[in-house]
Amino acid sequence: MEVPFSRPYLVGTEQAAVAEVITSGWVSQGPRVRDFEQAFAARVGAADAVATTNCTTALQLALYVSGVGPGDEVIVPSMSFIATANSVWQCGATPVFADIDPLTYNLDPAAAERAITPRTKAIMPVHQLGLPADMDPFLALAEAHGLEIVEDAACAIGASYRGRSIGSLGPLACFSLHPRKVITTGEGGMIAVQDPEVAARLRRLRQHAMDVSDLARHGARDVIIETYPERGWNARMTDMQAALGLCQLEVLDDILAWRRRVAGRYTAALESIPFLEAPHEPDYADRTWQSYAVRLTEDAPVTRNELMRLLLLDGVPTRRGVMASHEEPAYAGTVADLPHTEAASRGSMMLPMFAGLSDEHQDHVLERLAAHVSAVAA
Template sequence: MNAAARIPVMVPWLGEEEARAAADAVLSGWVAQGPRVEEFERAFAGRVGAGHAVAVSSCTTALHLALVVLGVGPGDEVVVPSLSFIATANAVRYTGATPVFADVEAATGNVTAATVDAVRTARTKAVLAVHQGGVPADVHSLRAACTRWGVALVEDAACAIGATVGGKPVGQGALLAAWSFHPRKLVTTGEGGMVTTDDAEWAARLRRLREHGMNVSAAQRHAGAAPVLESYLEVGFNYRMTDIQAAVGLVQLGRLDAMVARRRELAARYDTLLEKVPGLTPVRDPAYGRGNFQSYWVLLDPSFPVDRGALLAALARDSVSARRGIMAAHLEPAYAGHEHAPLPVTERISSHSLILPLFHSMTHDQQDRVVAALREQADR
């Protein structure tokens, strides 16, 4: 193919509105966690159908705090998918508990009640289920199973804002859900995260824990005319979000419906175009829900003429920025020697999948170039 401008794998939808919102926060004189964070929390809770939302510094810290409020600690086990960004498993280790890797189903890349049941033990305190790449997990069956087993279910919804299960937003009805605002996600604040829950006491504790365990927030201390002597009720963390980030997040949240609609439109076009490329299986919506296509990934069939590494290299030569598929944490050096059950589906997806470019401003010409580059390798 002829040389052309490189097609990125992802471009955040950021513009003048976000720039003005951030500037207004700076000019207000209140740039740390304050009124804009509170406004963002209310708006986010309403958007995902949760009773409470607590803004934090990242999805990783959101996962950590969710496990802390559940009382997860040394001696406990938490079942997690290995097929996820490594932060999912790491958050368990932060508490001193042991992550236990479960396999996933091939169609969605998500854990199921059956794959969790295969590895849970008497020491299982919680299950951490991921809505991988924006494909919703079957939370109805997972929630029912966790209730039967007497364990807590935490949802890692890092990629899933705007996805639905049974027509309702991912996160609605969740015991605890963690969210990411990294630039690869649909809604971004640069960095940042959120914990959502319907439990008011947990929400209050989450707010304390993110701010060093203080009984009163810094914003409340500075807002009053009289001095406030705070106390520290427990060992907490510095996991706060800034008002600058929240200002951007509020604008981004207003774009969400348009983001999801555009990504689903482009994903549907990919589906049609890739029907003519043999040896590729694209990610699809599950029967019980609709994804947001935070990532559009394809699985290489054994019949595909080149391996994943060679395909990524060929796409790069054609100025297409694809990425390897979702990582498998148990194969990383950080988890060398960590005992686990066989994970055949995880290893197959992780080693034979790749993520294709998908972003709101992507043109049909760019999509055609991506598919042409794939077809060229398929026809070898």
Template sequence: MSQEVKSLSQNHEYLPFVRTSISEQTIADVVECLRSGWIATGPKVQLLEQSLQDYLKAPHAQLVTSATAGLHLALLALDVGPGDEVITTPMTFVATLNVIALCGAKPVLIDVEPGTYNIDVKQIEAKITSQTKVIMPVHFAGLPVDLDPLYALAKKYNLRVIEDAAHAIGSEYKGKKIGSFGDIQVFSFHPAKNMTTGEGGCITSHDNTFADKIGRMRFHGIDRDAWNRYSKGGSQHFDVVLPGYKCNMSDLQASIGLDQLAQLDAGNQKRQTLVNRYYEQFQGWEEIILPQKPAYEHFNSWHIFAPLINTAKCGLSRDEFMAKMKEHNIGTGLHYPAVHSFSYYQEAYGYKIGDFPAAEHIGNHVTSLPLFPSMTQQDQNRVITAMQYIFNKR
């Protein structure tokens, strides 16, 4: 490292690739909840669910402990099990496939579009069999999958759709928010996401019977909410209508989420501004390949900004680039290795390297640059300047 670069890195604190924004209002709401004497599932959860229904224009919004739990419950509520197949993508966090495996079903993978990293909808129909029960697309980085042709296939073959919308709270497809239409969507409120509840997730749906089942499955199969049983007007008697799980969100978490939801649109607009500047600043750079924007109308919530490192042009591997960014006191992320490259999915389902070349190329070259609502232009300048040094553009 040159003395100039070393001096630059020493003069700045470490800049992470993501930083959660927690406002004073959020802190006050949590304190209020703690002082209320009710921190388990209760009125705050109900209020956040109603607020999400209003924001997403979804008839049902049901909070759970994580998006992973939400995906798992959704599959189980659709009776997905051994002998069934679920079509999904290898370019996702491993939780998407793990829940399919945990149900005893087979994840059937479709390669992705090289530019958007989203499932290639044009390849889906060829993989549909008599065992196919669900299509599970992933809105990668917040970019909506092309849903019209996907839902047309689902209708043609009488399949259910569970949209993995972990990245996509606030995203829109053809003027409609993800969650406001379609079948089932599952959002994540992990601390790294565009809004958080500490940990948590939400299932939105448009099927009363499905939502009814989720309501029981997320809390032991009990036929009524816990807070109704313990409130003054509630009854201690209840029935268990199915063997359920323990995936209910707490009021303490919902207290964080209420203010986070109120700040979501402003945060997503700030992300869009930062991403636009990345595109402007990197215009003409051969060392990186920027994500492509599809032709259909959409709004991307930009959970992450994840270009590819063009190793042939810059002479560095993705991992070497990430290490050099760390030398500049700047963090990056790796989202994601292609899931079929993991040993379990090769051993359990026979997947191998070479099966999904577009996903593999992305997984070997992708890196997430710093992006979060409280990121300043000075922070972003640091990122761009560091990359200029790394790629010998200064």
């Protein structure tokens, strides 16, 4: 049996929606992009949303409009996909790594506070694997120290924190629409924005900072000579992607329910498998289960990598746990004291998780996991 690790949830309505865009002839930055932004904003409870090419460009733009630039520091968790830290570097600023909460694997507000210096401009909480970070302390910290907050919500569409939707809490939250995420547009990103003026500026910046949108030009009855009041990016989403995204929003609740069920089955079964710990579930969060990360206890008789190898031979693909960015060669030389990050990253691995995963496949994953752990323990 070969178990897939991850698959997008596509239900068959997408082909016609994308074909309709192609037939219309308006294939980039047109009406579907605007429709998708509005539907996305409504879903996450934001005043507006701005579509981009991916979450990394969304983060760059969000940091830029937050005033982050050369000479600034931005506090980030090292335990995140490397794009989190890279987006800070792409703005000419320095990512400063702070440790995680050892239970949730999310940036620890107390560790973030200790990392504040006179150069700190912003804090970037990451809702890791779709589990909301403890946002109230971060928002209070930002208020107290005059800092900006940019949320890396790459995995968190549909998640909520104390009953409030991720995307409605802070000024700027950036989502990913990559196929490994909860919903996908192939590639894509979205910035949930609360301030309409910031949304308007982001919309210009993603289009070379041109002061006239394609939509406005299309509807104009006079010649328009555009200007470029500042320097910008190209982070435009296509209308084919947006049409796909609209279809994905329609099935988001089904996707979340399926992932929740898979996670529940994993967690229940892990209770009877020694040396493995299920993810911690804080009572303040409703998560998306973008990934399911299981952790080997320190006394496990097998290494994480060896267990991953054994499972792969049985048709069960896994992935290492969330990386510790400061341990990658790209961040060599970083001085950081991050014991919780290093232990959690080293000891955890992701099990197959996606909407559409069958009980039969999941049972195979669990049966092989239990068999290998008990074989090495014997």
